Amino acid sequence: MNLTNDTLAKNILRVVAYFDLFDYPLTAKQIFQFLPQNSVSTDDVNNAVARLVDSRMLYAEGGYFYLPSSNINIVQQRVENERRAKRKLAIARCVSAFIKRFPFVRAVFLTGSLSKHVSPLASDIDFMVVTAKGRLWICRTLLTAFRRIFLFGSRKFFCTNYYVTENGYLHSRQNIYTALEVATTKVVWNESAFAEFQLRNGWIKEFLPNYIPETEKNLLLSPSRSVIQRWCESLLEIFPLHRLENALMEIHRRHWQKKFHQVGNKRFEIMFMISPDTSACWSNDHQQPVLVQYHRKLSSLGLE
Structure with missing residues (x-):
């Protein structure tokens, strides 16, 4: 999947990447809520998420979405924490x-x-x-x-x-x-x-x-x-x-x-x-370390 001109897909990955720092997979609703982009509908987001899953740039399990590099037990961990x-x-x-x-x-x-x-x-x-x-x-x-x-x-x-x-x-x-x-x-x-x-x-x-x-x-x-x-x-x-x-x-x-x-x-x-x-x-204080880790992760994903 070519992300060069796909702003929505890149922003979805940015959102998922941020929460990946906390081992927190997201639902499609949460991805929409936390998206740094407006003028898109929930259907637009759902379709873009589906494309990212099909191209293996996102993984899906039980209604949750996460990066391929995430902790293997990330969904189970969220369910237990909930x-x-x-x-x-x-x-x-x-x-x-x-x-x-x-x-x-x-x-x-x-x-x-x-x-x-x-x-x-x-x-x-x-x-x-x-x-x-x-x-x-x-x-x-x-x-x-x-x-x-x-x-x-x-x-x-x-x-x-x-x-x-x-x-x-x-x-x-x-x-x-x-x-x-x-x-x-x-x-x-x-x-x-x-x-x-x-x-x-x-x-x-x-x-x-x-x-x-x-x-x-x-x-x-x-x-x-x-x-x-x-x-x-x-x-x-x-x-x-x-x-x-x-x-x-x-x-x-x-x-x-x-x-x-x-x-x-x-x-x-x-x-x-x-x-x-x-x-x-x-x-x-976690703020500064989180922001540093976030920018490093974006850089590793080519999203800076």
């Missing part, structure tokens, strides 16, 4: 119901592998927590204290490594990696906040023009706020929280700078986002 994810999604919903009761929490989203309905054996349950403005670092400190005291520091079911206020919805790092992470984020509590999050990150359409976010109703919690939360917030407002908020942000900054002093300033800025409206801690 089965494991079903159990973890129920846990994630319960944990979210707990998180939403903490003071100053305004929305809870699901991120990471579980938001893509897969759960590798060693994966955590990752949450993105939206907080009230001017209270992000207080909220983070309370949730971190709970995890360290009552869960002995375990992140397995309680990994809250990304916090934003509504002013921090816009993702500053705009590339294919972050576009896919934003697109696959799932709302568990507060649909209106999630709609605003998606609206602010409309830039992902540059990378994923066919993607339409879907709310999974079975994940959603009641939209109402907890009476306990309201009571706790009223009690806490007695104290000078503005000064406490600023102090906690600087305490976190100094702690992380001391702990990761060996990585250098440039690497530190990639690993952490520290501001009044954003707190992100990606000490095992």
